[in-house]
Amino acid sequence: MKTSAAPLRVTVWGENRHEQRGDERVRRHYPDGMHTAIRDGIVELLGDSVTTRISLLDDPEHGLTEEILSQTDVLTWWGHMAHRDVSDEVAERVQNHVLAGMGLIVLHSGHWSKPFTRLMGTTCTLRWRNEADRELVWTVLPSHPIAEGVPHPLIIPEQEMYGEHFDIPVPDELVFVSSFSGGEIFRSGCTFRRGKGKIFYFSPGDQDYPVYHHPDVRRVIANSVEWARPAEADRQKPFLDRYETDWFLSGAPGQGVGDADAAGK
Amino acid sequence: MKTSAAPLRVTVWGENRHEQRGDERVRRHYPDGMHTAIRDGIVELLGDSVTTRISLLDDPEHGLTEEILSQTDVLTWWGHMAHRDVSDEVAERVQNHVLAGMGLIVLHSGHWSKPFTRLMGTTCTLRWRNEADRELVWTVLPSHPIAEGVPHPLIIPEQEMYGEHFDIPVPDELVFVSSFSGGEIFRSGCTFRRGKGKIFYFSPGDQDYPVYHHPDVRRVIANSVEWARPAEADRQKPFLDRYETDWFLSGAPGQGVGDADAAGK
Amino acid sequence: MKTSAAPLRVTVWGENRHEQRGDERVRRHYPDGMHTAIRDGIVELLGDSVTTRISLLDDPEHGLTEEILSQTDVLTWWGHMAHRDVSDEVAERVQNHVLAGMGLIVLHSGHWSKPFTRLMGTTCTLRWRNEADRELVWTVLPSHPIAEGVPHPLIIPEQEMYGEHFDIPVPDELVFVSSFSGGEIFRSGCTFRRGKGKIFYFSPGDQDYPVYHHPDVRRVIANSVEWARPAEADRQKPFLDRYETDWFLSGAPGQGVGDADAAGK
C-alpha cells in the first residue's frame, strides 16, 4: 500500500464579505466566518493527514501568491457577492496551478467565480431562488470515493435553490443530483479533470443557512479534498514540445518550445 | 421527417498568413489560400444545403463582426502562426456565439487559437514533429454521424505529427484516434458541447501538405459541419435567472438578472 | 443535405398483458392497448417519414422474427409484468440486432426487460412507489436532438415514481433528469451506444396513467426514434477479424474468423 507520509496541504479560500457586511444570518451561523467552518469540517474529518491555511479576498494578492499556491495541494473556493473583486491575474494564477496539478473544490456560489468559469469555458449560469427550499442530495455514482459514507439522500433542511439548466460542460463524473422542495433539480456534485488537476464542484452552501456545519456536507467536502490530491509531487503546467522521430527509444526529451508563434510551429 | 428549408450558413475563417508570406509549399498546395480549399470541400459535399462565406484575419474585426457571427450557423477555424494577432474582443465574441448555439469546427493548429483555448479552459498543448509522418485516422465511435462514409483507416500519406498528451478536457465523444509512422498517437477527432453550441476538433491539416484536398478529410469536415448545426434558430447565451416557487405551473418566466454581483444573489 | 428517401421503419413492441387482464385504469387510458397509443404518437409527429408495425408478446416469436427485425430500423419496447415470458432466444436476437445497428427505445418498466439488461450488463434495478407523484422532467443537455421542442420542465401530473439509485452503466449522454413530488430524482432520459446501435431509455410511462397521450412525452419519443436511426443501411454485427501487416495499403480485407476458440487466436 502506498503510504503518503506528507500531510495534504489544503488552502481554504474565503470571500469574507457577507461576514464583514454584518448580515445577521451569516453572523449567527458563522460567527468566525464561513471559511472557518469549512476549514474546521476538513480538520474534523481528516485530522493529522492535512495541514490547512486560510486565505481571504482582502489579503494581499487575495492570499494566493505564487508561493502559497505552490505549497497548496488542494484549494477550496467560496465566494458569492464579490467575484469581480478577484483580480484577473490571480484568477489566471489559480487556473495555471490547477492545470499543473493542484486540486480545486468549488463550493456553491463559486460557480460564478473567475477561476471556475475560466476553467470551464462556459457561463456557469443557473436558475435560483432563495426561499429556504429543502434540498435532497442523491447519489447517482455510488462507487465514487466522494460518495463514501454519504447518506442517500443527504438531507439539508433549508437551502437556496439552484436549478437547471446549469451551463457547465458535461461533467467527467456526475456524483450527486439534488432535488428541491419546489420541484427543481440540480447536478450538485460534479467532477472535472483539467490539465493535471482535478476539480470538484459541490453546490450546497449558501451564507444564509448553516450548511457547512452539516456533518454529511462536511463528509462530502472532506472526501473531495482527498480525491483531488495531485498525482505528482512535481507541479508543472503542460507545455508544447517538439520531439524527434524515435525519441522514446533513446530517452531523448522533447525540445521545449513554450510559444508556438515564436517557434513558427 | 424534419425538413430544414433554410440552408446552413457556414463561415470559413482563415488566418491566411503562410499564404501571404509566400511559403512555397503552401502556394503549391493552396494557390487560392487554405480557406478556399476548405470552403470548396464543404460546398463539394454539401452543395445547395449550405451557403458559405470566407472571413480572414486581416479583414476588419477579422471578418467576425457581431453581424456576421449572428448570421453564421457553423464557423470553421484554421490558424497557425498568428494566434496572438486575433484580438481578445473578437475571441470572446466567438466564444459567446458558441455558447449561444453557433457550431464551431476547429482544424489542426487551431488547437492553440484563442476561441478554442477559452472554450476548453486548458492549455491545449501537445507534442509535434513536422517530418512528413504518415497519419492513419482510425474511427473508434463508428455509429457517430461524423464518421459516416469515412474509411477505416483514413490514410494521409504525409502530415505533421501531433502527439499525446493533448491537454484538452476529456472529450464528450471521441470519434477518431490517429497513429503516426513514428509511433505516436493522437485523439484527432473530438466533440465538445459548450453552452448551447457544439464543437468538433479535427487535427489533420498542416499548411505544408495538401490535406484539405483529400476527399476523406473533406468528408469528415462536411459531416462535422452538418452535425454542429444549432438546435434552435434563436441565438441566446445562457443567463442567470431567478424563479418563484411553482413558476412552471403558471408559465411565469424567470426574472432575468444578468449580473449576480449587482443582484446580490 | 443528405436526403433520406426511404421512410424509417419502426416496430412498436408491446407486452399487452395489463390490457388483457382488464385493469380498469389501463382500459380507460388505453382502450386500444398501450402499444397503439405509442404508435399513434410516433405517427402523429413523424408522419410519412416513418412506417410502423406493432408486435406483441403473444405473437409467434413475440412478433420479433429474424425477418421482422431485419426490416426494423428502430424498435420501441414496453413491458412490465411479463419480462420472464420473453424467450431468451428472442431477447438475444434483439440484442444482436442492436449491436448490428438497429435503434432501440426502451420505455419505463422496460428497464427490467431482457434485451435491455443484457445490453447494459447490470441489474437495472431502481426504487419505486406508485402513488401518483407529479413528475417534472428537466433537460440537462439542451443541445441534444432528443430535447428539441421539449418544454423545461416537461410536466406529468401523475406518475409512478422511479428513484435512484438506478443501476445502469453511466449513460453516454444524460439528457433528462426527473424529480417527483415526494422528493426523489431519477435519470429519466439516457442514451447508450452499443455495437453499431443507439439506445435511448426514457422512464415516463406507467400503465396506470395516460402518459403516452401526453404531447410532450410523444415529442420525446418521436425525437428519440429519429435520433436512433441506424448509420448504415447494412446490418452486420461486429465480428473478430485477423489482418495482415499493411492490409490497409492493399485494400485487403480481414480474414474473418468468427470464433476465437476455433481459430486458436
Add this chain to the structure above:
Amino acid sequence: MKTSAAPLRVTVWGENRHEQRGDERVRRHYPDGMHTAIRDGIVELLGDSVTTRISLLDDPEHGLTEEILSQTDVLTWWGHMAHRDVSDEVAERVQNHVLAGMGLIVLHSGHWSKPFTRLMGTTCTLRWRNEADRELVWTVLPSHPIAEGVPHPLIIPEQEMYGEHFDIPVPDELVFVSSFSGGEIFRSGCTFRRGKGKIFYFSPGDQDYPVYHHPDVRRVIANSVEWARPAEADRQKPFLDRYETDWFLSGAPGQGVGDADAAGK
C-alpha cells in the same frame, strides 16, 4: 488519512491451458504459468498490503466458488483459448459479485471472456495479428491513479496486435491508447463502473511474449488492483425496492421486493 488496516484480497484467475498444452514459448516465458507471473508482479509492487490467491479453470468450480468470491476484493482474469469451458453459472456468479462491489481486472484476451462480455453487453470483438509488433502504450488521462508512475510511452518490444474497432461500450475513462508498429491503434486501458464494482480492461499480455514480466506492465496492473478496491466492506448486489412517501424522513427502509414480476410492480 483513511487507514486501510485489512490487506486487499486479490484472486488471480488463470486459464492455464497454453501452459498445459506445452507451447514452447509459453513455457519459456512462464515456466510456472502465466498466473504466477501476474501474481508475482502484484506482490512485488503491493507487498504486504495485499494477500493473493490463485484460481484456475480446472479447479473445482474454476476456483471461483461463492465462498472464494465473497472473500475476494479484486479479481484478475486471464483466459484465451478456452472461454467456452467456463460454465455459465460461474460467469454469472462473477458478474454478480462485480455488481455487488468486487473489482475486476480483465487482461488481454479476456476481452472475449464470459464475465467481461456479460458485463459489457457487446461483442467485445476486435482486429488482431500475432506478428510481434512493437506496442507503444500512451497515457491520455495523466491524472488517473492507474497511470501513476507509468512511462509515456510504455514500450513493449513484441506483442500481439489488437486493433480497432474494439466493440465495447464507450469507456467511463480512457486511460491508455496503444499504437502498433503496423500502424493500428487500440484503446488499451479502459475503466468501466458496473453496479457497485469497478472494472479495468488492459490489453497488453499475450502468452507468446514475456509481457507480464515487464516492470511497467506490472506497475499498471498493480495500480489498477488498488484502484478497483471496493468502496464498501458490505457486498450486496443492487436490488429493487419500494419506498413510501417521505421514507427518508423517518429512516424507514425500503420494502424489498426482489422480483418485479412477482411483485406486480
